Amino acid sequence: MTARSRKPNGRSSIYLGKDGKWHGWVVMGVKDNGAPDRRHREGATEAEVTRKVRELEKLRDAGKTSKPGQRPTVEQWMTTYLETICARLVSTGKMAPRTLDDYRSKNRNWITPHLGKHRLDRILPEHLDKLYSAMADAGKAESHILKVHRIISRALEIAMRRDQVGRNVAKLVESPGVGDVEIEPLSRSEVHKILKAVEGRRNGVRWIVGLALGLRQGEALGLRWKYVDLDDQEVKIWWQVQRTKWEHGCGDPTACTKGKHTHPCPKECERHQHRDTCAPGCTKRGHVCPEIKNPCPKDCTRHASTCPKRQGGGLGFRRPKSKSKRAIPLPDELVPLLRAQREVVESESGHEDWEDHDLVFPRLDGRPIDPRHDWEEWKEILQEAGVRDVRVHDGRHTAGTLLVDMGVHVRVVMEVLGHSDIRVTQRYTHVATPMAREAAKRMGKALWG
Numbered sequence: 001m002t003a004r005s006r007k008p009n010g011r012s013s014i015y016l017g018k019d020g021k022w023h024g025w026v027v028m029g030v031k032d033n034g035a036p037d038r039r040h041r042e043g044a045t046e047a048e049v050t051r052k053v054r055e056l057e058k059l060r061d062a063g064k065t066s067k068p069g070q071r072p073t074v075e076q077w078m079t080t081y082l083e084t085i086c087a088r089l090v091s092t093g094k095m096a097p098r099t100l101d102d103y104r105s106k107n108r109n110w111i112t113p114h115l116g117k118h119r120l121d122r123i124l125p126e127h128l129d130k131l132y133s134a135m136a137d138a139g140k141a142e143s144h145i146l147k148v149h150r151i152i153s154r155a156l157e158i159a160m161r162r163d164q165v166g167r168n169v170a171k172l173v174e175s176p177g178v179g180d181v182e183i184e185p186l187s188r189s190e191v192h193k194i195l196k197a198v199e200g201r202r203n204g205v206r207w208i209v210g211l212a213l214g215l216r217q218g219e220a221l222g223l224r225w226k227y228v229d230l231d232d233q234e235v236k237i238w239w240q241v242q243r244t245k246w247e248h249g250c251g252d253p254t255a256c257t258k259g260k261h262t263h264p265c266p267k268e269c270e271r272h273q274h275r276d277t278c279a280p281g282c283t284k285r286g287h288v289c290p291e292i293k294n295p296c297p298k299d300c301t302r303h304a305s306t307c308p309k310r311q312g313g314g315l316g317f318r319r320p321k322s323k324s325k326r327a328i329p330l331p332d333e334l335v336p337l338l339r340a341q342r343e344v345v346e347s348e349s350g351h352e353d354w355e356d357h358d359l360v361f362p363r364l365d366g367r368p369i370d371p372r373h374d375w376e377e378w379k380e381i382l383q384e385a386g387v388r389d390v391r392v393h394d395g396r397h398t399a400g401t402l403l404v405d406m407g408v409h410v411r412v413v414m415e416v417l418g419h420s421d422i423r424v425t426q427r428y429t430h431v432a433t434p435m436a437r438e439a440a441k442r443m444g445k446a447l448w449g
Contacts, residue, residue, distance in 0.1 A: 011027075012024065012026045012027070012053050012056075012057060013025050014046065014049055014050060014053060016046070017042075021042050021044065022042065022043050022044070022045060022046050022048070022049040023042050023049065024040070024041040024043075024049040024050070024052060024053040025038050026038065026039050026041070026053055026056040026057055026060070028056065028059075029060070039056055041053055041056065059166050071119045071120050071121040071122075071164065071165075072119075072120050072164065073116060073117060073118060073119055073120060074111070074116050074117070074118050074119075074120055074123060075112045075116030075117065076120075077120050077155065077159055077164065078107050078111055078116070078155060081155045081158060081159075082100065082103055082104055082107060085158060086100050086103060087100065093318075093319065096242070096321075097242070097244040097245070097318075098243070098244065101244070101245050102147070103151055106147060106148050106151055107151065110131065110135060110148050111131075111148065111151065114127075114130070114131045114134060115127055115128075115152075120159060120164055120165055121164070121165045121166065123169055125173045128149070128169065128173045131148070132145050132148075132149065132173075132176055135148065142176055142177060145176040146175065146176045146177075149170065149175060149176050153170035153171065156169065156170050183394075183397045183401065183427055183430065184390065184397075185397045185398040185400075185401040186387070186390060186395070188402070190385075190387045191211060191398060191402075193385040193386060193387055194207065194211070194381060194385050194387060195208060195211075196385065197381050197384045197385035198381060201381075203341075203361045203369070205338065205340075205341045205361070206220055206221075206360075206361040206374075207378070207395070208334065208337060209223070209334065209338075209360075210396070211395050211398060211399060212331055212334055212399065213235070213328050213330075213399065213416070214395075214396045214398075214400055214403075214416060214417045215237065215396065216240065216393070216396060216418075217371055217374060217375075217392050218240035218242050218371065219237050219239075219240045219320065219324075220361065221240075221241040221359075221368055221371065221374060222239045222241040222242075222317055222368065223235070223239075223359070223360040223361065224239060224357070224358040224359055225345075225358050225359075225360055226358055227239070230330075230335050230339060233329060233330040233332070233335055234327055234328070234329055234330060235327070235328050236326075236327045236328075237320065237324070237325065237326050237327070237328065238319065238320070238325055239317050239318070239319060239320075240319075240320050241316070241317060241368045241369075242315075242316060242317075242318050243313075243314065243316075243371060244312065244313050244314065244316060245304065246304040246305045246307065246311070246313030246314070247304050247310065247311055247312045247313065248301065248304045248307045248309070248311075249309030249310055249311040250307055250308070250309045254300075254301060256303075256306075256307050256308075257300055257301060257302065257303045257306075315367075315368050315370065317357075317368075324418035324420070325418075326415065326416075326418045328416055341361075342360075345359075345360070345362060348362075348364065348366075349366065351365065351366075353365045354366040355367050374392070375392055378392050396417070397428070399416075399417070400413055400425065400427075401428050403416065404428045404429055410422065410425050410426060410428075410429060411425075
């Protein structure tokens with residue numbers, strides 16, 4: 001009697017089981033405990049199981065083996081990705097808190113509602129296409145859709161590195177396109193009107209510095225005297241003011257948020273005038289309308305700002321991204337203005353309620369200026385100067401455009417503004433440089449004498 005031949009170790013096997021179904025087993029690798037990682041497939045026919053086995057072998061040979069065990073859903077993985085992986089990056093300073101807040105918001109509003117129930121390893125490119133189409137139908141901007149796409153792609157990339165999936169399907173989808181955002185900088189005459197309007201205004205130099213150096217709002221509000229060298233005429237942009245969301249410090253966020261699930265009035269609301277919640281003359285945005293209520297989901301744990309034991313939120317200082325950390329030379333005209341600003345701050349620092357944060361542009365009590373109040377002052381200045389309505393950030397665009405217009409090389413503009421990508425700076429090259437104007441004059445002379 002001859003011995004029955006035995007397949008070598010690690011070879012896939014296919015056989016007809018006692019249950020009448022065909023079964024296949026594929027060795028995909030080794031588990032964490034050293035045991036073979038064998039995956040099972042079954043079907044009604046031998047051909048069906050053979051096809052499934054070959055698909056597994058193809059993934060294994062391509063190095064796309066997924067981790068053994070039940071695959072998480074998209075909702076489960078996004079929770080792990082945001083609350084564990086990204087949260088750790090925030091704690092180490094590698095991710096900004098506001099970035100994580102933005103990720104959470106987009107996941108809560110779009111990713112989980114549309115993709116959350118799919119198993120992570122069974123999500124298809126078509127699922128992403130449907131999500132992006134739904135966002136477009138809802139009137140979301142292309143830039144908003146692109147951000148959601150990048151969040152999904154990054155989350156799947158981390159899942160692939162950790163053997164949760166064999167591929168990143170987001171890379172199989174054409175990235176949502178976003179055209180160049182049209183920049184509408186202030187003209188030189190408009191800038192001169194603004195400079196005139198801020199004369200004599202407390203912290204008026206803040207707007208002059210912002211326009212001259214192209215600072216971001218948080219960089220201007222977080223500027224400290226320690227990093228301003230008036231003798232060598234240099235300022236270091238090493239800190240910025242940023243608002244972070246509050247977190248619940250209580251033991252039961254669900255109970256803490258009970259009765260607080262209301263939403264702000266729509267922008268077009270004029271009926272209620274917010275009369276029950278605001279003091280006379282109040283012009284702040286985002287007030288809660290007492291007559292419009294939209295309940296949150298039952299498991300809502302937001303509204304941490306109203307928690308009596310709230311923690312971790314409010315205004316704070318954080319370092320900018322490494323490529324945004326820079327030293328900028330000061331124009332000669334700014335030096336005497338900053339010296340006068342320092343004298344004003346020193347004279348105000350003797351108040352009893354003064355908190356010393358070494359800020360160049362502090363509040364009357366020494367604390368940092370709220371970006372919302374800064375925004376409101378900017379709107380007042382524009383109105384007083386008779387200048388069209390623009391964003392605070394458009395002052396930064398104005399600085400970049402003026403530098404290019406004066407013939408400064410785009411690489412130098414990139415360094416001054418703290419851009420990490422030259423393509424961002426190249427948006428300012430929409431203006432004609434002095435060399436281009438000279439070239440046009442020479443062409444005119446060549447053609448028409």
